[in-house]
Amino acid sequence: MKADTELATDPDAGATAAAEAEAFLTADDVVMTFGGLRAVDGASFDAPLGRITALIGPNGAGKTSLFNVISGFYRPRSGVVRVNGVDRTGKPPHVMCRHGVARTFQLTKALARMTVLDNMRVAAPRQVGEIMFGAMLAPWRVRAQERANTTRADELLERFGLTRLRDSYAGELSGGQRKLLEMARALMLRPRMLLLDEPLAGVNPTLGVQLLDHVQALRDEGMGFVLVEHDMDAVMRVCDAVTVMANGRTIARGTPAEVQADPVVIEAYLGAEDD
Ligand SMILES: Nc1ncnc2c1ncn2[C@@H]1O[C@H](COP(=O)(O)OP(=O)(O)OP(=O)(O)O)[C@@H](O)[C@H]1O
Numbered sequence: 001m002k003a004d005t006e007l008a009t010d011p012d013a014g015a016t017a018a019a020e021a022e023a024f025l026t027a028d029d030v031v032m033t034f035g036g037l038r039a040v041d042g043a044s045f046d047a048p049l050g051r052i053t054a055l056i057g058p059n060g061a062g063k064t065s066l067f068n069v070i071s072g073f074y075r076p077r078s079g080v081v082r083v084n085g086v087d088r089t090g091k092p093p094h095v096m097c098r099h100g101v102a103r104t105f106q107l108t109k110a111l112a113r114m115t116v117l118d119n120m121r122v123a124a125p126r127q128v129g130e131i132m133f134g135a136m137l138a139p140w141r142v143r144a145q146e147r148a149n150t151t152r153a154d155e156l157l158e159r160f161g162l163t164r165l166r167d168s169y170a171g172e173l174s175g176g177q178r179k180l181l182e183m184a185r186a187l188m189l190r191p192r193m194l195l196l197d198e199p200l201a202g203v204n205p206t207l208g209v210q211l212l213d214h215v216q217a218l219r220d221e222g223m224g225f226v227l228v229e230h231d232m233d234a235v236m237r238v239c240d241a242v243t244v245m246a247n248g249r250t251i252a253r254g255t256p257a258e259v260q261a262d263p264v265v266i267e268a269y270l271g272a273e274d275d
């Protein structure tokens with residue numbers, strides 16, 4: 001039987017693997033406003049699979065706003081977001097997930113009161129049991145899916161070194177362990193591209209290294225990542241490509257070494273310091 005927890009493949013997938021690798025997730029001339037403020041002011045961006053793409057820039061550059069647009073959290077005022085070549089602009093996060101694009105979410109108070117394992121299980125894609133007729137007509141399918149979800153959850157907990165905390169309440173985890181759990185939860189959706197907004201913020205250096213090791217290992221298995229991050233050492237060490245934002249626009253892109261040496265980028269950071 002086909003498990004319902006299988007890869008979040010794109011039903012419209014017609015693109016070749018090469019085209020996917022070129023640009024699985026793209027944002028084209030995106031504008032996002034808060035009232036009169038243009039938080040994103042014509043930003044373009046792309047992220048391939050099998051690569052870690054960093055989105056960097058000074059405070060207030062619009063990184064989180066663009067991140068929220070490409071993860072389906074905010075609807076842009078204009079511009080286009082494509083997944084695997086198909087226009088998905090303004091689609092909500094759960095739809096973006098179905099097409100292979102997921103993001104992490106901070107553990108809420110409600111989740112903190114659940115065990116680590118249950119946190120993983122509720123993160124699984126839409127359950128058959130949630131659909132009443134499905135549960136009544138095919139209870140064995142529900143049970144099979146629950147078993148598959150638990151197996152997947154245990155595999156991920158093992159991978160992230162969280163197995164011994166399986167039955168602890170998520171609220172009892174340290175800050176760093178929570179970050180690992182947030183990432184493990186997002187992987188229950190089997191995304192092809194995972195978006196992380198400041199994954200290292202508030203994480204101790206040892207755990208930060210561990211977290212990035214996981215990201216690199218998953219990248220080597222073919223997943224794509226978009227990383228919004230202020231820790232430049234980390235960005236330069238692990239990212240394959242860097243896009244730089246300033247004043248709502250994407251102002252440079254290239255390898256870490258290229259953007260580091262780009263006068264436009266240096267100017268943007270220095271300019272921001274003067275503010
Ligand atoms: N919810 C909001 N309501 C109003 N203005 C907002 C909101 N979120 C962000 N902004 C404004 O939009 C602009 C871009 O903010 P954004 O958070 O996207 O920047 P950022 O690059 O993520 O910054 P940081 O590095 O500090 O996280 C800023 O001027 C910010 O004040």
Ligand SMILES: [Mg+2]
Nearest residue numbers: 063064065228
């Ligand atoms: Mg931000």
